[in-house]
Amino acid sequence: MSTLHTVNKSPFERNALCTCFGHITAGDAVLMIEDGVIGARKGATTAAMVQAALQKGKVYALSSDLAARGIKPADVIDGIQLVDYGGFVDLVTQHGRTVSWL
Amino acid sequence: MAKKFLYINRKAPYGTIYALESLEVVLIGAAFEQDVSLAFIDDGVYQLTAGQDTAGAGMKNFSRTYKALGDFEINKLYVERESLEERGLTLDDLQQITWEDENEDYAEKPSIHLVGRAEMASLIASQDVVLSF
Numbered sequence: 465m466s467t468l469h470t471v472n473k474s475p476f477e478r479n480a481l482c483t484c485f486g487h488i489t490a491g492d493a494v495l496m497i498e499d500g501v502i503g504a505r506k507g508a509t510t511a512a513m514v515q516a517a518l519q520k521g522k523v524y525a526l527s528s529d530l531a532a533r534g535i536k537p538a539d540v541i542d543g544i545q546l547v548d549y550g551g552f553v554d555l556v557t558q559h560g561r562t563v564s565w566l
Numbered sequence: 567m568a569k570k571f572l573y574i575n576r577k578a579p580y581g582t583i584y585a586l587e588s589l590e591v592v593l594i595g596a597a598f599e600q601d602v603s604l605a606f607i608d609d610g611v612y613q614l615t616a617g618q619d620t621a622g623a624g625m626k627n628f629s630r631t632y633k634a635l636g637d638f639e640i641n642k643l644y645v646e647r648e649s650l651e652e653r654g655l656t657l658d659d660l661q662q663i664t665w666e667d668e669n670e671d672y673a674e675k676p677s678i679h680l681v682g683r684a685e686m687a688s689l690i691a692s693q694d695v696v697l698s699f
Contacts, residue, residue: 466691563574
């Protein structure tokens with residue numbers, strides 16, 4: 465069964481997102497939460513890395529954490545799916561394990 | 567039935583409390599006779615360096631604890647090759663950590679296994695529970 469990976473650090477402060485992307489296998493999902501959603505912004509220098517990951521698996525971002533940081537849905541990299549807390553729970557139940565990249 | 571537990575270590579020792587906390591949780595997990603593996607990724611590889619001397623820093627040196635893990639039947643320490651290389655390190659910079667195989671007349675075997683990033687990804691994908699530090 466595939467893995468859900470959560471990332472809660474900005475890619476500008478920590479390498480958690482980069483390392484996470486380096487350790488995903490086919491069918492895995494990555495969910496950006498807390499400061500991790502900074503990696504979801506269009507135009508960021510880290511966007512290419514996110515787009516490459518979108519070719520390998522699904523990428524999600526927690527909408528309330530985006531909203532809290534003033535990142536509008538239209539500002540989010542195409543292909544990233546937005547989820548609420550209920551969606552977060554659904555992702556956890558749909559995967560065999562959850563890995564937190566701190 | 568024993569579950570497969572993987573502890574992912576991505577922080578250098580002493581700068582934060584993560585490495586020491588991880589060791590404590592690992593030893594608790596071992597007490598429950600689970601199938602325990604440890605992964606060392608990114609700065610986490612620094613947890614295993616040989617010759618740590620914390621006297622000047624005024625902190626407790628817990629690096630010898632890794633050598634004792636074999637006595638708790640924790641003998642799967644996976645170190646990521648790319649993480650070592652990025653930091654200018656090789657296996658020779660790490661402590662030698664071994665365990666005694668009671669099925670082979672207590673032969674000493676290495677606990678540290680060098681794995682590539684793709685192999686590490688497969689290791690993660692094969693676990694029941696993954697805990698991050």
